[in-house]
Amino acid sequence: MTETVTPMMAQYLELKAQYQDAILFYRMGDFYEMFFDDAVQAAAALDIALTKRGKHDGADIPMCGVPAHSAESYLLTLIRKGFRVAVCEQMESPAEAKKRGHKAVVKRDVVRLVTPGTLTEDSLLDARRHNFLAALGRVRDEVALAWVDISTGVMRVMRCPVVALAPELARLAPKEVLVADGDEADFRPLIEDAGAHLTTLGRAAFDSTGGEKRLCDLFHVKSLDAFGSFGRAEIAALAGITEYLEITQKGQLPLLRPPVLESRAALMQIDAATRRSLELTQAMAGGRAGSLLDAVDRTVTAAGARLLERRLSAPSRQLDVIARRQDAVGALHDDPTLTEDIRDHLRGIHDLDRALSRLALERGGPRDLAAVRNTIEHARRLYETLNRGDLPDLLSEAQAALAGHEAVHDLLDAALIADPPLLARDGGYIAPGFDADLDEARKLRDEGRGVIAGMQAEFVEVTGINALKIKHNNVLGYFIEVTSTHAERMLAPPLSDTFIHRQTTANQVRFTTVELNEIESRILNAGSEALEIEKRLFAQLTESVLAEQAALGQLSRALAECDLAASLAHLARQDGWTRPEIDDSRAFAIDGGRHPVVEAALSRAGQPFVANGCDLTETPIWLLTGPNMAGKSTYLRQNALIAVLAQMGAFVPAERAHVGVVSQIFSRVGASDDLARGRSTFMVEMVETAAILNQADDRALVILDEIGRGTATYDGLSIAWATLEHLHDVNRCRALFATHYHEMSSLSAKLDGVDNATVSVKEWDGDVIFLHEVKKGTADRSYGVQVARLAGLPPAVVARAKVVLDALEKGEREGGAARKAVIDDLPLFAATPPPAPSPAKRSAVEDRLRDIHPDELTARDALNLLYDLKDLAQSSD
Incomplete structure (x- = not known):
């Protein structure tokens, strides 16, 4: 027996053949359904039930489905897991399909291929x-x-x-x-x-x-x-x-x-490793929290936030561009009242760009039109607010783009209700009085009985028959009914020209009119007619808005510029940031610089941040030494971040900053591996260091930390030494080079462009106290054992490490042979572990306390107990 394929399944297979690399969302009424391998993959990815429907080639057909009204959340899950989705919609209603024959399948077609780079819905972005x-x-x-x-x-x-x-x-x-x-x-x-x-x-x-x-x-x-x-x-x-x-x-x-x-030449170049190291837009732990972007973002609009990320990701190298941005921030920084007024107006702004995009792709709704209307209204108020005082060029140009949209606003304001629904198919978003046909259709839909009653009164007046009634049944619909005694008058001219006989019963005669038939049809169809009129008006309004898309695009960009300038001004005033001096020199002088992310974290914890300066103008390379946990990595990164913020046009977290334009930033701070490619931590370090040495030009800023620490001591020292020399002699860039190889401090005497700096610490009763203060000079040691103790290493391990360290340092002082002898005498874990302490005898105070039940003590009992304990303590001395 030959198995036949149902018409619906044939249609599905035909569509699926066109989208082999995508999951086909096949619309079936209120659901999107998936079949065969699509269903198996989708059910696993979405964690939904996998069922079956019918058979194909002798086997059950796997099937799963998702509700159409909540499909977006399922789409997002599939996209994030790397799938592409072909959305297949019904192109006609089942009733329309039946007109073509009782076996006709509803026409369907793929209306959109959803991929990671082509999302537009707010819920997916x-x-x-x-x-x-x-x-x-x-x-x-x-x-x-x-x-x-x-x-x-x-x-x-x-x-x-x-x-x-x-x-x-x-x-x-x-x-x-x-x-x-x-x-x-x-x-x-x-x-x-x-x-x-x-x-x-x-x-x-x-x-x-x-x-x-x-x-x-x-x-x-x-x-x-x-x-x-x-x-x-x-x-x-x-x-x-x-x-x-x-x-x-x-x-x-x-x-x-x-x-x-x-042009790449117009932007500061930052490679992928440096972006990760500096955590510009994403923290190393993943996500936005903890990144520089998160720390500095005070924007109040979505477009402003996106502009901030673009600027932070690609700081400018063009002095005129940087100056224009700084002027805008500076003007608002000096006028905090204006800044807050701007931010208040911007809080009512919608995401105009995305609303326009959805409308253009026919995925928009009435709320997108309302977003355009409301945004234009707030832009008009913002325009008036910016009229106060002289504005720098950037803000003046933005202000000009805020005006001139009155025609679109007035059209939308007249057409739309205050708070329209999300979807056009829901109806009810066109304001009363905007369209006469819509108002009449709504009246018929909502007040059908009143319309019929009014018509009945007119007929009574025309005929003079007070007993005339308009009635309704499922067979005739609406009809006019009079008694038999009045029927002759209705059947005779001139009334017979208007009233059409329909039915005669035992005691009643029923009539209709052309007007009544039309009204009946309109009442019955008034709901769908009103909705169709609204859809038509929505399409017209959308067309009117999109005709102004160029001007509205400029409006959106202007609002984003205002938001970014105001947010950076607000941040600078709130956190005490200053305007940096930017020029075409090789200067890099920071007074009282701070790390914006670390400072924000310490501020939340109620702790101060120790500010530090940096001057690479005369000696472009600083060799930084000091113990772990003293803040070297923070210091390195904060200077790189100050350069990024300065060249994006923002103020910077410093008392004063003079930055000659930085062409590139390279950061090699922290350790990581790349096991997927078979790269050890040291290999990754060397690859990144090689990229820096091969690419950095004389306008670059390089920060390096612990180069060479992933291999043998002398190998690592050699690599670090040669790297520093190459930066000085070949790259000739500005650099901060942190290391634990104190031997390298002697390079400052050999290389004119190298100076020594260190992070201060103090020792107190065997503990190390981190002062986080950077000053000229060299650290005498790394305090690694003390840091290990702070980290919680067992006391026996810390004590043993001190013994080994003392012996190694003594051997180092006495020469290579002596050092080897010392190492030979110190095999791993050769020290005899100290005997376990014997348990101490309990005191009389402890014995007394052991028998006490605090919940049973009165205030007097507690006071007496305190005296007893004092006596016991004194007697045991």
């Missing part, structure tokens, strides 16, 4: 972070990196040699990267290191010639020259993105801004 989709375009020996956030419309491209891809991917942290077929092997390690999902496209998608035409059509221009001078590789990368968006969005392209050509 972090409002305060971008969600980038990137593409790598390669034309012969040229490589370019393009990226887009379809939820905000940001679109950028950059010429990027392969050696620079890892730092740029680390900066952008894209969720998905597109590469051409055949290039995945070359780029996969870089993309996976960046934590992104790799997606391949056919090489035709990256064709620069066809891609240029697609881009011109997309932005309605004849040439891309208006946006910048794009090379073949840049156009190829942009073409790959637009092709992928057409595939995933099924031809419904998002609202994209024209591409901006970025």
Whole structure:
């Protein structure tokens, strides 16, 4: 017997064949259902029940499903676990399908391919972070990196040699990267290191010639020259993105801004290892908490938060750009009242970029229109607030973009109720009085009986028959009923021209009119008619808003600029930060510098932060010594973070700062391994150190900690020594070099550009007290044994370590042979362990206390007990 495939399953298999690499969400009424391997994988990933439905090729068909109304949360889980999802919707109602035949299957089609880089829904995104989709375009020996956030419309491209891809991917942290077929092997390690999902496209998608035409059509221009001078590789990368968006969005392209050509030379270069070490946007433990971004973020809008992250991830090297940003922060810093007024207005701002994007992709709703309306209203108030006093250029330009949106605001204000529902299909969001047809449909829907009663009164007046009634039943619907005695008048002219006979009963005669039939139909359909009118008006309002998308995009950027400047001014005044001096020199002079993240943590604990200065202007390299836990790593990082904050345009946590523009920051602080690649901690350290020595230029700032500590003492000392010499003689950069190799302090006498500094400590009764103060000079030792004791090592181990340390230091002083003899005499754990202490005899006081039950004591009993204990203590002396 041949097994037949049901029409529905045939439709499913046909659609699934088009999306083999995605899980197919197949719409079945109120559910999205998955079958076969999709169901098995989805059930495991979503932790939902796996059932079965019917058979195929003699075997049960695995099946699972999720409710359509809560599908977004399931989508997010699947996307985060690396799946792609093809969303298949019903393109007609079951009733429409039945009109084509009783066996007809409801038409379905995939309306969207959901991938990590193409999310737009608020519930799937972090409002305060971008969600980038990137593409790598390669034309012969040229490589370019393009990226887009379809939820905000940001679109950028950059010429990027392969050696620079890892730092740029680390900066952008894209969720998905597109590469051409055949290039995945070359780029996969870089993309996976960046934590992104790799997606391949056919090489035709990256064709620069066809891609240029697609881009011109997309932005309605004849040439891309208006946006910048794009090379073949840049156009190829942009073409790959637009092709992928057409595939995933099924031809419904998002609202994209024209591409901006970025230059690596305009930005401070920070590689992936340095970003991790400095914890710029993410803490080493994972997540935002504990990062510099978390410590400095005082923004009150989502767009402002995203702009802060972009600026912090890519500080500028252009003096004019930095100065414009500093001027804006400085003006608001000096006017705290204006700053707080700005922040108050901004708190009512919605995420305009993402609202516009959803509307353009037809995923928006009435609340997105309301967000546009409300944002324009708050922008108008902010415009008036900024009229107070003279504004620096950046704020003046932002203010100009806040005005001129009255027509859109007035249209939306007249059209929408104050608090509309989320979904257009829910209806009820168009304000009364905006559309006469809608008002009438609503009246019929809500006041049908009143309309019929009014019509009945009109008919009574026309006919003069007071007994005339309009009634309703399931067979005739609405009808006019009169007694038999009045029927002759209704059947005779002129009334017979209006009233149409329908039915005669024993005592009654029933009529209708054309008007009554029309009203009946409209009453019955009034609810659906009202909803259809609202949907039509929603589409018109959306079209009107999107027609102004360029101006609204400028408005959004202006609001973000105001938010960022105000937040940085608020932070600077709140935490006592100062405006740094930035110029084109090689200066690096910090007075009273502080680590913003550590200071914030100590402040929450009620502890002060010890500020320290740093001056690399005359002697560009400081060799820093001192014990563990004294604060060397904090000191190294705080100076790098001050440079980052200064060049992003912010004030800095210092009493004074003079920073010559830093081209690159490199940080090799802390230890880690890479077991997945077979790299030990020492190998990772050497790879990162090699990258620094091979790339750092004379404008770089390098911070290094404990180079060479992962290998034998003399090997490590040799490597650290040679590294410092290379930084001084070849790289000629500014550097802070922390080490426990005190022997290196002699380099300051041999190298003009090296000076010694140390972190102060004091000893007290065998304990070490950390003062966290950096001063010129050299530490005499590392206090490792004392730190080990503070860490909680057993006393016997600490005591033994002291014995070994004394013997080794004595051998070192007496020469190599003597040192070897000492080591030979000190085999591991050779010391005889001290005898276990014998238990001490209990005192009379302890015996007395053992018999006491505190809960049973009165106040007088307790006082008497205190006297007794005192007597016992004195008698035992």
